[in-house]
Amino acid sequence: MTTLALTRTHFRFLLLENLRVPIAVGSAAIFPALSLLFFVVPFGFGDDVAAATSAVIQLAVFGVLSSFLFTFGVGVADDREKAWDPYVRTLPAAATPRIVGRLLTGFVFALIAIVPVTIVGAALTSASVTPLRFLAGLVAMLVAGLPFLLGGLAVGYSMPVKAALPVTQLIFFPLAFGGGLFLPPQLFPDWLQTISELLPSRGARDVVIWAVQGITPSVLTIVSFAVWIVATAAIAGWAYRRDEGRRFR
Numbered sequence: 468m469t470t471l472a473l474t475r476t477h478f479r480f481l482l483l484e485n486l487r488v489p490i491a492v493g494s495a496a497i498f499p500a501l502s503l504l505f506f507v508v509p510f511g512f513g514d515d516v517a518a519a520t521s522a523v524i525q526l527a528v529f530g531v532l533s534s535f536l537f538t539f540g541v542g543v544a545d546d547r548e549k550a551w552d553p554y555v556r557t558l559p560a561a562a563t564p565r566i567v568g569r570l571l572t573g574f575v576f577a578l579i580a581i582v583p584v585t586i587v588g589a590a591l592t593s594a595s596v597t598p599l600r601f602l603a604g605l606v607a608m609l610v611a612g613l614p615f616l617l618g619g620l621a622v623g624y625s626m627p628v629k630a631a632l633p634v635t636q637l638i639f640f641p642l643a644f645g646g647g648l649f650l651p652p653q654l655f656p657d658w659l660q661t662i663s664e665l666l667p668s669r670g671a672r673d674v675v676i677w678a679v680q681g682i683t684p685s686v687l688t689i690v691s692f693a694v695w696i697v698a699t700a701a702i703a704g705w706a707y708r709r710d711e712g713r714r715f716r
Contacts, residue, residue: 470564477568482575485542499530500583500650508591516593517680520627521651523588528672529648530580531608535615535704536622536635538573544631547710552630556711570616577612578605600679607678611671614692615639616700618667624706642668664688667695 507522537556546552555565586595598605618638622631643649645659646668655663663669664685670692 470561473564474567474571477565478571481568481572485538485572485576485616496530496580496583498533499526499580500587502526503528503584503587504591508587514593516595518651519588519594520596521590521676522663523592523594524675525648525651525672526610527581527584527588527604528608528621528668528675529643530584531577531612532615532643532648532668532671533639534577534580535573535612535622536619536639538576539569539610539616539619540622540635541628544621544626546629546673547623561612577609581605581608596679604675607675614667614671614695614699615697617703620703621706624703624710642666645669647672665691667692667699670695682711688715707716 503523503526505521507526556562562692619635622634622638626634643662646652646666647655647663648668652669652672654658664687670684670688673682673688674692676682677684
């Protein structure tokens with residue numbers, strides 16, 4: 468089989484495997500929409516379209532980042548403990564189709580995660596965006612999720628599933644709060660604002676806000692976000708090579 472055919476096969480297999488557990492798909496998609504419904508919609512923004520749009524974006528980013536971190540962190544750790552994944556990794560085929568198939572699956576579920584929150588935001592708030600800005604926001608969402616995708620791979624390839632689940636929870640929720648995904652960072656005190664700009668979640672939020680609303684993030688936020696991408700990529704690569712060395716020598 469060609470590399471493209473192998474990639475399609477892995478993608479289809481992983482997609483169907485995840486879809487067979489609807490609660491895993493639904494939880495990542497429903498939580499941001501419920502948060503918007505319970506904590507944003509009742510208070511409303513009146514005619515403040517910009518504030519309403521920012522609130523919807525923040526929770527959409529929350530859905531994408533949590534989907535990436537848990538799909539790749541817990542999902543990879545769980546696969547490593549099953550007989551099938553080690554067997555596939557011993558076959559005489561390159562690792563690229565398997566990895567790309569997993570990445571494509573993560574992208575699909577990340578996009579699914581923003582559907583409910585987008586519908587609730589469009590129907591029950593004054594949030595508004597042009598079609599072109601919306602498409603730019605979708606692309607920005609995938610870029611924004613890179614540190615969490617790579618961080619998830621690092622966790623998944625370095626820990627058993629029993630450790631991966633609590634670790635991803637301990638990592639994600641403080642980062643989500645500190646990154647301004649629950650509250651607008653403009654409400655933070657100065658000391659927390661400075662810390663926030665150094666977090667990958669703040670960079671993710673501001674990248675998408677920039678794409679959708681045109682609000683330029685600070686230089687510190689962009690530089691920190693780029694550093695997080697490089698750092699998590701390096702750690703994920705190290706974790707993968709370490710796992711290969713330990714299990715397939």
